[in-house]
Amino acid sequence: MSIANHQAAVPAHAHHDDHAHDHHGPDKGWRRWVLATNHKDIGTMYLLFSLLMFFVGGTMAMVIRAELFKPGLQLVDPMFFNSMTTMHALIMIFGAVMPAFVGLANWMIPLQIGAPDMALPRMNNFSFWILPFAFSLLLGTLLVPGGAPAGGWTMYPPLSLQVGPSFPMLIFAVHLMGASSIMGAINVIVTIMNMRAPGMSLLKMPMFVWSWLITAYLLIAVMPVLAGAVTMLLTDHYFGTTFFEAAGGGDPVMFQHIFWFFGHPEVYIMILPAFGIVSEIIPTFSRKKLFGYDSMVYAIASIAFLSFIVWAHHMFTVGMPLAGQLFFMLATMLIAVPTGVKVFNWTATMFKGSLSFEPPMLFALSFLFLFTIGGFSGLMLAIVPADFQYHDTYFVVAHFHYVLVPGAVFGIMAAVYYWLPKWTGHMYDMKLAKTHFWLSTIFVNVLFFPQHFLGLAGMPRRIPDYNTQFADWNMISSIGGFGFGLSQLLFAYIVFSTIRGGVKASDNVWDEAKVHGLEWTVSSPPPYHSFETPPEVK
Amino acid sequence: MVKIVNCALAGLLASLPVHSFAAWELNMPVGVTELSRRIHALHMLIFWICVVIAIAVFGAMIYSIVKFRRSQGAVPASFDHSTRAEIIWTIIPIVILVAMAVPAAATLVRIEDTRNSDLTVKVTGYQWRWHYEYLDQKVAFFSTLARESNAARQLRSGVDPKTVTNYLLDVDHPLVVPVGKKVRVLLTAGDVIHAWWVPAFGMKKDAIPGFVNELWFRADQTGIYRGQCAELCGRDHGFMPVVVDVRSQEDYDSWLKEQQAGAPTAQAAGTAPATAE
Secondary structure, eight states, X not given: OGXXXXXXGXXXXXXXXXXXXXXXXXXXXXXXXXXXXXXHHHHHHHHHHHHHHHHHHHHHHHHHHHHTTSSSOOSSOHHHHHHHHHXXXXXIIXXXXXXXXXHHHHHHHHHHHTXXXXXXXXXXXXXXXXXXXXXXXXXXXXXXXXXXXXXXXXXXXXXXXXXXXXXXXXXXXXXXXXXXXXXXXXXXXXXXXXXXXXXXXXXXXXXXXXXXXXXXXXXXXXXXXHHHHHHHHHHHHHSOOOTTOGGGTOOHHHHHHHHHHHHHXXXXXXXXXXXXXXHHHHHHHHTSOOTTHHHHHHHHHHHHHHGGGOGGGGOGGGXXXXXHHHHHXXXXXXXXXXXXXXXXXXXXXXXXXXXXXXXXHHHXXXXXXXXXXXXXXXXXXXXXXXXXHHTTBHHHHHHHHHHIIXXXXXXXXXXXXXXXXXXXXXXXXXXXXXXXXXXXXXXXXXXXXXXXHXXXXXXXXXXXXXXXXXXXXXXXXXXXXXXXXXXXXXXXXXXHHHHHOOEEOOXXXXXXXXXXXXXXXXXXXXXXXXXXXXXXXX | OHHHHHHHHHHHHTTSOOOSTTTTOXXXXXXXXHHHHHHHHHHHHHHXXXXXXXXXXXXHHHHXXXXXXXXXXXXXXXXXXXXXXXXXXXXXXXHHHHHHHHHXXXXXXXXXXXXXXXXXXXXXXXXXXXXEEETTTTEEEEEOBOHHHHHHTSTTOOOOGGGSTTTTSOBSSOEEEETTSOEEEEEEESSSOEEEEEGGGTEXXXXXXXXXXEEEEOBSSOEEEEXXXXXXXSTTGGGOEEEEEEEOHHHHHHHHXXXXXXXXXXXXXXXXXXXXX
């Protein structure tokens, strides 16, 4: 980004140290990025990395939708198709959505709590620079004999053990991603707990900061669980253990329990920061304070707590005792309560406000409507008898894409449109951004809504070919997929052209909306080192 | 509501070619077993509850978006909480959830009751076919994707799937069961996890190597019912259909005799994959 040119914007600080070089500007050339310790630079790298992975994972989705465009196998071998679904999921989850949120955390948490930087800048550098290695390893599996992992991102044994040399690469890539996430999470917690500006008590923190604080605890709790599960896969494969093999006294279902004990909190890791973002944007463009701030915080905390006791709803068909099925059904349904509180409070924030519809607000509204649809299908999936029909069909695919694409991804896009002028000092082209919004919102529904119908009509997920009765909706869905994929090129164009230049953004970017929050008190773009003297919060 | 949506969609899409009887299907079909009908009713109940909630919530959102626009000169109010409202919209969802949980739990209890079955079939999943074994009748055979489908599904086969009847949903030897009898299915697998699913019976359960799961169904109508493996099981996961032929008791009995007498499909109770075909 163009921050390099903005030392001028730094208020003239007294040079209170004896170092010869200027401590307040970035290093020149590659050193700035490779040796980065500045939260803004690291945030930028995270966000750009995530954008790149979004397109890599998106390309794989295009392969999937192209093969499913009509019945019969036209393009790829079924094994490669399975690799595509597996890799698409791993890359979108660990490469696109999670790093995007960490990037936003890096940029915004210090600015929102009035801290000069993240608490552990060198670890911050490390946690980012692990990622390119992790994903080189993961993407490298596409080139090894036997192909990329094809057993699903859930890596259920025994199937996930039926692969060639890509197997250890997958396991170590997951270990690296986990290590990166844990370091990022530690950094977030330490920063929020220790570096808030004087006067900012916990219940005065911006909602985005709150959502990330809770997310970071989830990450620390569950990433080691995933690491343990995949390590057991590794030893089963190479060192003769039989954790997951019945013949040796193990249990393949135990892997699923351990995996989903990670997996369900992971789902909320990908949505809670989006809740935080939406809770920032809706009040801004409604010109009204967030309705029920305290209960919004408690709702996030309850969702986080519940996420630890619902994991087996991903595996109702494995044959659990009746009591177990009832418990997981009831616990899962309970999540609808705090989630409902959030949706109602966002609506109440808009009620009797004064709304305007800039791109961040448009994405936040789309999030509100479409995430709620994903919530409804989630409620339906919680009902165990009905889940016996829905499980592992396109109904599930539709459900989790509704919460992840117009949920998590739209949340990220809303955040980018909200803070991009702050980061770059340039306002983007409103018309283009609105075009991007409408294309995305229309195509995302054309893409995913018909998948509900396919699932209900009986189409299983993860199949490369299907009976002709599913042909029509698949074709519509694929058309939506191509449209959605192409629309995102516009997003990349908007982001890069805004970095390069544009109309100067004011410090208080959304002047008219009378934004609140410390990030709007610094210049646009902010000085390389902001809040060297902590601001006072009343 | 569904009818309106149906009509609207049908109208919108009328210009596109329609290939098959089930094209543009929108909802879960009602099955032919008690369980599938109960599950369907439950599915519709939750669906309509969601529709009602959606109308209320989306209605409030749309109302706010339309009514309180700055461009229309809306002036923001200053309230930022209301304990009473928040208590109300915590309690109401809890009540609705309890109302949904009660029938769901009752149906679940019924599903799990596998006692007093008339016939037990052991189903074993292999990559990529099913093995059916009639435990008390000494009949066992493999069930594999039908030849015609298998030829058409090869990469760039040049065969139009529309010309193949029951493309990917047809097998050489279907599971044959008598109508009106409670059939208990014992599920396991020989290699990786599979899942046995016939949508018309309402049930799906995983077949797990080293473990035995069970489910039951009682089909009310004769006919051929089709489903698929529903747990990713490798390269040909999409190509191991489940087909169940529900026959009258007499037809079933004569079929059984034929099998026991050594008709080509009956491989005397052999379970090893090597005995197939």
